[in-house]
Amino acid sequence: KKYGSDLESKPEFVKLFELLRRTILYGESNSLLLVGPPGSGKTFMVEKVLDELYNTKETLQLFSLVRLNGLIHTDDKIALKTIIKQLILENEIEDCSNKSFAENLNLILECFKNKNSKSIIFILDEFELFCSHHNQTLLYNLFDVAQSPIFVLGITSNNSVVELLEKRVKSRFSHRRITLFPSIENRLKDLLLPESLSKENLDDIQEWNNHVSDILEDTNLQKSFKLFADLTNNHNEIGNILLQFISQIQNNNKWPNATNLIDLLNHHYNEDSQVNILTGFSILEICLLIAMKHHCEIYDDQPFNFKMIYTRYLKFCNSSIGVQVEPQRVAMKAFQHIVQLECIVPITGQIQYEHQMFKLTVTFDQISTAIKKCTDLPTNISQWAISSIV
Known part of the structure; x- marks a missing residue:
């Protein structure tokens, strides 16, 4: 199907x-x-x-x-x-x-x-x-x-x-x-598994499709691909990667394998560079990022807007001792900085900024890794990141 x-x-x-x-x-x-x-x-x-x-x-x-x-x-x-x-x-x-x-x-x-x-x-x-x-x-x-x-x-x-x-x-x-969001995995199959429009080269096409089907069953490739899909939903990017993949086909019918595709995916998105960006966030920006993470965990990666995230941030601050609540205008500037760094991207048109819907482009693992590297982060914020969702 x-x-x-x-x-x-x-x-x-x-x-x-x-x-x-x-x-x-x-x-x-x-x-x-x-x-x-x-x-x-x-x-x-x-x-x-x-x-x-x-x-x-x-x-x-x-x-x-x-x-x-x-x-x-x-x-x-x-x-x-x-x-x-x-x-x-x-x-x-x-x-x-x-x-x-x-x-x-x-x-x-x-x-x-x-x-x-x-x-x-x-x-x-x-x-x-x-x-x-x-x-x-x-x-x-x-x-x-x-x-x-x-x-x-x-x-x-x-x-x-x-x-x-x-x-x-x-x-x-x-x-x-x-x-609904398009599945990059389905796009991957559509691009790599051609359907024959004529009776010519049927054997070659079937052999290639069998080869690709075996590649897609590779466990390591599936892990790399899941990371890629978590990071982006841009179909142009997956198209560019697959173009590089099929360009590795040689005249002697030596076809590229799962390892070649994994290398291309990992090269395209370097997880460490994203983590380095996150470790430079201010405490307020990290709090907003944790709120986004919790929202996505609760609502199964559904998009969010500034008001949703700020409400979740306020709920945490009001339930924690010693956490200073930043006013909405300050939080809005921090939110806009996260947008500028493309850690979240808009998915709706030009409407009022606080109502515009966004989607995370960083993974939960990247957020967790970055928080662990922030040694000067207050304990209650670190615990909020890994605790049960509030």
Whole structure:
């Protein structure tokens, strides 16, 4: 399976499945945004969730699906016609031109309710493009519907798409969100394991794919690759490394091995240089870094913003004796310095700095190693770094 056979056990999959299930079985209206860059598996996960719903006895035939795409449904009239067609209501609803969008949508839902006892799942692909519709009428009315069991699922690559919503639309949105990150491991396999587009060289391609599959099973390579994946999510970097890797192929068919790839990964990211940067941090910066580490441990590497980290820092200070609390403006400067050193990187667009979401680019091991090297660090801070999460 392209995104791993354990997809059904991932918390993102479980969350989406359970929300949809509750809409189908208990009539709960809800909305959610599925956000992630291209290649992160958004569409794949949605289709797997739908397959699971179709193959589950208790939800089978209890919901109808409406798919809209911002690239195709460029205005609300086109979207309305598609909704009628996909809900098979052409005979019940003939002329929509004399009514407002809200009246038409209510009429559609009422007719559908009289005809079926099903829930409706609306999937809005390229969700950000619907934000450019006049007055965002479609989004406003879909989010505003409460009397019918519907689920509105927006799929987008735009991390800051919520900022595009008008105030009246935003207030009706549930603000539920699932963020997916592309797997560099999957990207690695996609780049190294070619699929033959013709019948030529099938044996050579199969031999190479078998060789690469054996390499990827190497335990030491998996450890090095995990470190690399913890440090960056940049697909251009892994592409450059793999280009160097395949350039080592020689004419006599002597192919590069796992050790060659490990050397390239280790050379690209020198762990010691990152640790040296961290050991130069001020006490406040180290405290913020520990708070980031604890946040990532609690929330399974989910992104964070300054307010989340400062709140966690305050909680530690208030529970510790002799720790001076730095004001928010001072902590903000320390946070910005950590950003400048690229120990954390932003993953959202240009919004208010304290709300902008970030991701760690240093590993937990690097943070722990750096703290051990800081011999003048107060004991309670050192203990906080290794103690149970607060």
